[in-house]
Amino acid sequence: MSDTQHPSQRLVERLGIRYPLLQGGMTFGSDGKLVAEVSNAGGLGTLGTFHYRTYDKVMVEVEKIRAATDQPWAVNVPFFENNIELVRELVTQGGVKCFTLGGWFSKEVEELKAEHDLTVLVSVNSPTVARMIEERPYDALIVQGNESGGANNAFTTRQLYDLIAPLATAPVVLAGGQWDGVDLHQALVLGAGGIQLGTRFFFCSDSPLHPSIKEKVLDYNSKRPLTTTLTQVSSTLNLRFIANKAFKKADQSGEITEIFNDKERVFALSAAYAEEQRKPVLLYAGTGVYKLSEMESAAQIVESVAAGYREAAGAELPAFA
């Protein structure tokens, strides 16, 4: 790796992937099937883990990934209690080599990284979190702005990039509101290493979200584009919800805060997303949700981002023109 390389080339070389395109880890939204499809198509698939709750259940998905791809992939472990135990088990028993840590990177992980030659990406949603991990040897930093469907903070993706990139010691990836090849081109012009998509993959045909929910979202969009609302759900967490009837009702009654202050209710909500739903459901998604107009596969998304980049940049990925 040379410092004269564009960060996108450093990113693809470090991760061993074809395109500087990451599929963000999504609790209940990215299982083994989606991860393998993204990785086979040339991006980095990332397994969400929060809703699986145990090492054994995470490993069921890891084995599905291993059976379906020989390309690199990652496991996402967000900030929650006992997360270091999960990482340790995944490394020492499960043989996992690449992680995306959501908002944390402890000394223990640093030791595991050195001992097992791990690749560690860290996603940060505020300059404060970025400062907490600035001494750690991360391989890429993902800045996740409040356009995103995941855990948010006060800053947009571009603001986070401007605040954090000057201090970063490895390629910076933009997450939150990123969608297509034009976004990827703009990110690379800015000096970022690549982009991470959550929402677009969340609603694709390979995700574990039940088809009835995906179809409803496409149907709404065809009539009136869906909007989203950023909401504080607990003292430490903001999420962006689709502004549908279910959201409005739960917001007005205070139910959203009740759910997100009770882990069991969060898990129950996650489980419901895998089942058929006839009515609109309380669902988080990024600002880009209005762009969904047809059902795409994960491979189609990856290829369409690469093709859009080629058109915008007049160059093949990962070369930067």
Ligand SMILES: Cc1cc2nc3c(=O)[nH]c(=O)nc-3n(C[C@H](O)[C@H](O)[C@H](O)COP(=O)(O)O)c2cc1C
């Ligand atoms: C339904 C959903 C669940 C998510 N869960 C997680 C998670 O468990 N851990 C995490 O680090 N990020 C999570 N994210 C954030 C994504 O990894 C990604 O960075 C983000 O969605 C990118 O923004 P976008 O949704 O605008 O594309 C989630 C996002 C969505 C939409």
